[in-house]
Amino acid sequence: MTTLSRWPLSAWSLRVKLTLGYALVFALTVLLGAVGIYFTARISLTQSLDTTLQETASVAQASVETQNGKSFFATELKATSDLSIELLSPAGKLLASVGRDEDEPPPLQLGFIKFAEQRVFTQRLESGLLLRVSRPSDTLTHLLETLAHILIIGSVLMIAVACAAGYGLADRALRPVDAVARTAAAIAGRGNYRDRVPAISGHDEMARLTQTVNAMLDQLEGTIEREKQFARIAAHELRTPLTVLKGRLELALERPRDAAEYHKALSGMQNRVGALIDLSEGLLALARTDAPTHLESVELAASALAAVEQLEDAASAAGKQIKLSLTESWVAAEPEGLLRVLVNLIENALKYGSGEVVTVRVEAHACTISHAGEGPPSTEWTRLLQPFERGAGVQNVPGSGLGLALVAALTGRWNAELTPEWTAGRFAVRLQFVEIGQAEVAPEATKSAAKARTVTRSRSSVL
Numbered sequence: 001m002t003t004l005s006r007w008p009l010s011a012w013s014l015r016v017k018l019t020l021g022y023a024l025v026f027a028l029t030v031l032l033g034a035v036g037i038y039f040t041a042r043i044s045l046t047q048s049l050d051t052t053l054q055e056t057a058s059v060a061q062a063s064v065e066t067q068n069g070k071s072f073f074a075t076e077l078k079a080t081s082d083l084s085i086e087l088l089s090p091a092g093k094l095l096a097s098v099g100r101d102e103d104e105p106p107p108l109q110l111g112f113i114k115f116a117e118q119r120v121f122t123q124r125l126e127s128g129l130l131l132r133v134s135r136p137s138d139t140l141t142h143l144l145e146t147l148a149h150i151l152i153i154g155s156v157l158m159i160a161v162a163c164a165a166g167y168g169l170a171d172r173a174l175r176p177v178d179a180v181a182r183t184a185a186a187i188a189g190r191g192n193y194r195d196r197v198p199a200i201s202g203h204d205e206m207a208r209l210t211q212t213v214n215a216m217l218d219q220l221e222g223t224i225e226r227e228k229q230f231a232r233i234a235a236h237e238l239r240t241p242l243t244v245l246k247g248r249l250e251l252a253l254e255r256p257r258d259a260a261e262y263h264k265a266l267s268g269m270q271n272r273v274g275a276l277i278d279l280s281e282g283l284l285a286l287a288r289t290d291a292p293t294h295l296e297s298v299e300l301a302a303s304a305l306a307a308v309e310q311l312e313d314a315a316s317a318a319g320k321q322i323k324l325s326l327t328e329s330w331v332a333a334e335p336e337g338l339l340r341v342l343v344n345l346i347e348n349a350l351k352y353g354s355g356e357v358v359t360v361r362v363e364a365h366a367c368t369i370s371h372a373g374e375g376p377p378s379t380e381w382t383r384l385l386q387p388f389e390r391g392a393g394v395q396n397v398p399g400s401g402l403g404l405a406l407v408a409a410l411t412g413r414w415n416a417e418l419t420p421e422w423t424a425g426r427f428a429v430r431l432q433f434v435e436i437g438q439a440e441v442a443p444e445a446t447k448s449a450a451k452a453r454t455v456t457r458s459r460s461s462v463l
Contacts, residue, residue, distance in 0.1 A: 014177075015170045022166035027159045034151040041147055045140050046119075050112055053121040057133045060085045060098070061125060071129055072096040088130040095129070106134060117141070176206040180213050193221050230387060234283055238276070245272045282402035285340065289409035297436060298333045301326040301362045307342035308360060311350065315358070318350050325361040331433035337410045344403040345369045345429055352376075353427070365433045368421075375427025381420050 012020075056079075063077035064087060071087060072095065079085050079099030087096040092108040106115040108130070113120050120134040176197070183197045196214050200207040252265040308322050315322050331338075342360075346369055349358040353371025361368045376384055383389050385408040411418045417432040 015167060015174060018170040018174075019163055019167040022170075023159060023163045026162040026166075027155075030155045030158055034155050038144070038148055038151060042144055045143060049119050049135065049137065049140060050121065053112070053119060053133045053135060056083060056085065057121055057123055057131055060087075060133065061123075061131055064125065064127075064129070064131070066127070070095075071127070073098050082136055084132075084134045086132045086134075088132060090128050090130065092130070102134070106132070173206065176200055176210050180209065183213070183217075187217075193217065193224055234387075238279065241272055241276050241279070245269055245276075248272070279402070282406065285402075285406055289406070289413060293413045294334065295332045295414065296335060297330050298335050298338055300329040300331045300338070300365075300367055300433070303335070303338045304342055304360055304362050304367055307339055307346055310339075310343055311346055314347065315350055320350055320353075320356050320358060322346065322350075323357050323359045325359070327362050327364065329362055329364050329366070330436060331365055331414075331416075332436045333414045333416070333433065334410070337413070341407050341410050341431070342367065342369075344407050345431070348403055349429075365435050367431045368428050369431075370421075370426055370428035372425060373427055374425075375420065375422060378420070378422065385418075 060073065060077060063074040064071055065074050066072075073085070073087060077085070077098050081100060084100040084102055085098040086094060086102075088108070089095055094105075104116060106113065106118075106120045108122070110122050110124060113122075114137065115134075117138055118134050118136045119140075120132065122130060122132045125131055179197050183195050186195050187193050196217060197210045199214065200210050248265060248269050252262065252269075257265070304326060305324070308324060311322070346358060346360060349369050349371040352375075353373050355372030358369065358371045361370075384404050387402055387405040389405070408418060411431065415434050417430075419430045419432065421428040421430055
């Protein structure tokens with residue numbers, strides 16, 4: 001008990017557990033097979049011996065003669081040295097015998113019996129006499145003992161070979177698991193997330209395991225690299241306004257000033273703090289795009305109307321109007337994220353578009369925001385989707401360079417397509433969503449959409 005407690009099952013390796021489990025199942029199978037073979041052979045040999053005794057009894061029965069009231073065997077009846085043929089009276093008295101003499105007469109019992117290492121068959125003749133035939137069963141016993149020894153030795157050898165083969169198979173099967181464990185330990189120990197598990201050819205479970213782990217590590221590496229790059233860029237972008245703010249504070253505190261000068265300095269710093277808050281909120285929103293996606297059925301026209309209402313003051317301040325063309329359309333998105341995307345796209349159109357009208361058109365599973373002007377060069381579009389990237393010649397326009405990056409990240413979460421379109425004198429951004437069935441729309445969303453359609457019909461087409 002003490003020895004077993006020193007080596008609990010949980011401390012055993014998986015190879016040993018698999019080998020022992022395989023060996024146990026194999027041993028039970030082999031032992032059951034050996035027992036089955038042994039008893040089958042025993043029954044078969046016993047039946048063969050019984051058949052021989054019955055055939056001998058039939059021959060002896062044909063050789064029984066009766067003269068003067070006495071029964072005896074014919075002289076032609078012969079028996080081998082290991083056979084004993086006896087003719088008995090109904091009371092069991094010996095009348096005649098051929099072959100081996102019995103040292104001790106077996107009990108008088110019809111049918112087959114085993115007595116003193118011999119097999120005995122007794123039958124009643126038509127005359128009422130009894131015919132008994134017996135034969136030693138030591139040969140049968142010897143054969144069965146030999147068979148038992150062969151089965152035991154063979155079973156032990158097969159179980160030993162099965163254990164060795166099972167351990168080899170378990171070792172080979174678990175090598176990819178060891179590779180995964182070593183790679184994970186190396187990454188945890190050295191922090192080198194670029195390590196990969198050696199790939200295994202084929203399509204079995206272990207091949208899929210290594211492929212899945214490597215794919216996970218690839219995604220992990222991409223996420224870490226993006227976060228590192230994002231942190232570096234964010235630190236750089238935050239450093240500039242903070243440095244400017246610090247300089248203005250030092251300048252304001254350099255010497256005593258009157259209330260008007262302090263008010264002017266604090267107003268300038270307030271604007272810088274507002275820009276920092278906007279930048280921080282943009283960074284936080286961009287960081288949240290790595291969270292798990294929870295898609296809902298959202299009415300696109302209602303979201304577009306809400307975004308336009310949110311930007312009414314900005315449009316009035318810029319001296320521009322927003323023209324709406326709304327059609328009921330259900331899309332798979334995140335409600336808050338969809339509103340932010342539409343606000344950012346419309347805000348960009350108000351900032352960088354020429355002309356006085358920005359058009360927002362909602363169609364089946366799509367929304368297009370367009371304005372007059374050439375828009376950014378087509379070669380610059382991919383770059384503008386990266387964080388803190390801004391177009392040429394717009395440095396004097398307030399902004400952090402996070403708007404389009406956030407739009408691209410959110411639309412990517414919804415499997416939506418963000419496509420720029422350049423036409424003669426106009427630039428548009430089209431947001432195309434994946435189609436969803438009306439059955440996927442939640443009841444709450446249906447009520448919201450009905451309310452949004454009512455509000456949309458009651459408003460002018462130009463805000």
